[in-house]
Amino acid sequence: MAKSLEFERPLLELYDKIEQLKGLSNGNDNLADEITQIEKRAEKMRKEIYSNLTPNQIIQIARHPNRPDSLSLARLICDNFFTLHGDRVYRDDPSIIGGIGFVKKSRVMLIGHQKGHGTKENIYRNFGMPHPEGYRKALRLMKLAEKFGIPIITLIDTPGAFPGIEAEQRGQAEAIARNLKEMSDISVPIISFVIGEGGSGGALAIGVSNKMYMLEYSVYSVISPEGCASILFRDAKKADIASLNLKITAKDVLKLGVIDEIIKEPLGGAHNSWKKVASTIKRQITKDLNEFNVQSEQEIKDQRYNKFRQMGRFTS
């Protein structure tokens, strides 16, 4: 774990101690017992911490700088992954990646938001916040996939759309809207995974899917807790309480019927083992594609339409 999270500190202190004891012990059996004991304690503490995370802590995991990114996952999930670039209109947006490959024997088009792991890469990737051309690239690739009957996988990981002059000027509202409309009518299955942050319209713009999953410590929200706090609570520091109200954790979103299932992460979060995360996602994709294989194009479209059609709560 390269970077530690605040709430993990007691745990890390225990691990430090274990390391120290191991150094001291040097094969000395007297200490072995104590080490085992502390290790057990650490394991227990870890489970405790991770089974009682607040939404705010989960956000920290979701935003962890070492959390697996879409491109790395794509390469772990797919064989022969070949990246495809560009919207054929304006630019290749580095904050959305896409490409084709095989998941086992199935052909897939994989599209995802792309964050960086360091400052330089993050600036290049615009912190995973697309410009309109990113959504347009995604749509172009989805249409390409549809044309050739290739199922679509999307990996969602964005703080949201980019609040910048150029993004507005080039019509991010139009780009997001068009994606929502077009995705709803695509004849191949779309399977989405929120792998980190599912931030508002920027997330949904590649998330109108047949099956929707969230990694255990990911979040999905109409607005960032910080944004919500500064508007509704009139105090940006109340992000904590805003995040509680917004119901953004995988468990909450599952309850609201917006996702199908929660994908378990390795203990301590996805950043502890990219490979494990990739193989869990891969398993899910394979399972789903087998189901979709026996469905007609119309059934696939109808299932997606009906899913979104019934979202919303009201009385009359």
Added chain:
Amino acid sequence: MAKSLEFERPLLELYDKIEQLKGLSNGNDNLADEITQIEKRAEKMRKEIYSNLTPNQIIQIARHPNRPDSLSLARLICDNFFTLHGDRVYRDDPSIIGGIGFVKKSRVMLIGHQKGHGTKENIYRNFGMPHPEGYRKALRLMKLAEKFGIPIITLIDTPGAFPGIEAEQRGQAEAIARNLKEMSDISVPIISFVIGEGGSGGALAIGVSNKMYMLEYSVYSVISPEGCASILFRDAKKADIASLNLKITAKDVLKLGVIDEIIKEPLGGAHNSWKKVASTIKRQITKDLNEFNVQSEQEIKDQRYNKFRQMGRFTS
């Protein structure tokens, strides 16, 4: 006639004389005969000049600053013409205009290159040279027309695509190519008129039509005579001889099977009466739409495809 063309000068001198005599005569019958005689001579000279125009002279008429522009023609041709703007991606390109209206009782989508009549307007219209967003707007409007079964009219009047950094950067090659491809498969009739300059790819990008007409003194060419001269003749001043070789006049292009008919202009050129030009075009549109009315979508597509399919000359 606001601006005079070089080869019309002798004619204009005659007209000046007539005006002078009329001023002198002041109802005096003695001069009336002479005036009539000179008028006859002028008329004869006019016919002579206009029946022996060189390609280079025709280009001058085609580029005449008072030649009717697309928007003015659109308003003369259509009732209730309502302009539609924008490519929904980047910009509204002022060098291509579009809109919907009625030609008699028929609904039409009219799209055309737009030049200006003065320097200021010409700069705004980029002298009728589209950027990629212009072609994309045109295509968007054509798709809109297709969706609602509205026939498409295009008015072609451009020196060509714009040789600028931004136009290249935003992919004018892609934009033109896409238009050619998509237009070939549009299910409503497309009727095109070269009303001035039909310059290379920029012209063709809205010219993949079922019926193609050229105004009598318009030109249609793969490259401007000036461009051709500087490349092939290694001397930009040889535009004259290049224009002869390129076969760019309405008569030549008709012989090559690229257009269906030549639309007569008022004597002296279209700039002498915009209304007459508009009404001639309008009549042609009405006639053609009546023919297309009884054709199926597939017939309309096939006719367009087959027309272009057989263009080209070779042996084997």
Added chain:
Amino acid sequence: MSILDWFANKKNLDKKKSIKNIDKLNIPGNLWVKCPKCSEVLFSKDLELSYKVCSKCSFHFRITPEERIDYLLDNNSFVELDKDIKPVDFLKFEDTEPYEDRLIKAQEKSKYLDAIIIGTAKINGIPVNIGIMNFFFMGGSMGSVVGEKITRIIENGIETKNPVIIFTSSGGARMQEGILSLMQMAKTSAAISKLSSLKIPYITVLCDPTTGGTSASFAMLGDIQIAEPGALISFAGPRVIEQTIKQKIPSGFQRSEFLLDHGMIDNVVHRKDLKKTLKNIISILQAQEENK
């Protein structure tokens, strides 16, 4: 996100007297209104007769759904549909006050249950389906009710083949309904996709303001999109951009005319010309034989 702007505007509204005057129009005896743009003092009766547009500078005042019905639809042709759909505070959302209380207040202040009304009507005799958002109800924010009613008026269009016209005016998604408010963007857009595949005309009229999740869904999906002059139309609003990115906003940014230049809308139409423009558009988009 750009609901931030709605709030920004709301705060400005509270501050600026000149704008606050608009509200007073309904108070008897308050006969004069100051134009918030050019400061011209306008006689309120004249203002109403001139479509609530400043006679001096053409500033388009925000108007209520009733006013819009009055200005745009054939007399007495509007028949409201699904009037009784009510919002629910299903998250028990509580910021400075509970969502439930906010709703009750908004409902009491307006006579509406939520931020949109839908119905059938006629424009110069042509039957149309209409949705009119109400910015005066919680900033026109889109929660489940707005999403559902937009979807229903579209579905009704699919049945009747009536063209669908939606007048947007909204600060964006209603945060108090959490992720389900976001999902309304997908739900409404999917309905439009169905309408579109049946080739039934869908026209949007973007009114001040149209921002956030509303602009990034049904507002921007019109076969033809027209805007009232000077309307703020954006995803992320100017204030969010200034705060987040520290970029200076150019003048006229995100206004109707700016969007026209940047290719996002078909035209900007003065409110007084709106009815005849809509009639013209519909009569062209609908093939004659399909006209009813």
Added chain:
Amino acid sequence: MSILDWFANKKNLDKKKSIKNIDKLNIPGNLWVKCPKCSEVLFSKDLELSYKVCSKCSFHFRITPEERIDYLLDNNSFVELDKDIKPVDFLKFEDTEPYEDRLIKAQEKSKYLDAIIIGTAKINGIPVNIGIMNFFFMGGSMGSVVGEKITRIIENGIETKNPVIIFTSSGGARMQEGILSLMQMAKTSAAISKLSSLKIPYITVLCDPTTGGTSASFAMLGDIQIAEPGALISFAGPRVIEQTIKQKIPSGFQRSEFLLDHGMIDNVVHRKDLKKTLKNIISILQAQEENK
């Protein structure tokens, strides 16, 4: 228009000794070639074995159709089609010399009748339809013959369901065929539209240079578009722009990598990886049950 560039390049070719050396590769005894980009002196046998790519700076030399066949297609799998289609000087076009004479010279110098060869072949056992343009024949310019052959290889793809791959290398339309050369853009694009509606994969590989009418038609219409590194790809070429608009050209402008950044191509692929990349793409685009 951007055939201007072809000429510009041609002039440069005539001037720059370093580039002229490429031609000498075929002359026995001329064993060394200087890289025109990095000036590295390369042993010509090595250069041929390394796909005619500079081992130091990865400069991709322009190659002949035979070399491309050799590098990319399964051994002896290429079967040429429509070999005998010949160009005609139907306009009696005469600039500094008659078109007819130009054609004869070009045909004598190369062993081809015009600037493209088409045929069927296999890539790692997968049947494909192939078109390879030949820049060494009148700058790869597109007249009636190129247009016709492109169209035929696509029509053959429509019949056989073979994916179509075209390697472009062309200065643009062939002016000597006047307006009919322009029409080849429409003709080829229309054929691609038919191929596309049948969902048969169409892949373009953009090689140096791909400009003018070629880039603005079949070159830019691939389901997937890849480019060789450093290829000039444009409509109006850099020289035309500089002359006409007096704009200074930024470095790297209109090269493959520039187009990648600007969203116009899917990827830039080194010549040595091209065969396996094409194989991978085709095996993904073609559904298993459709594979032959």
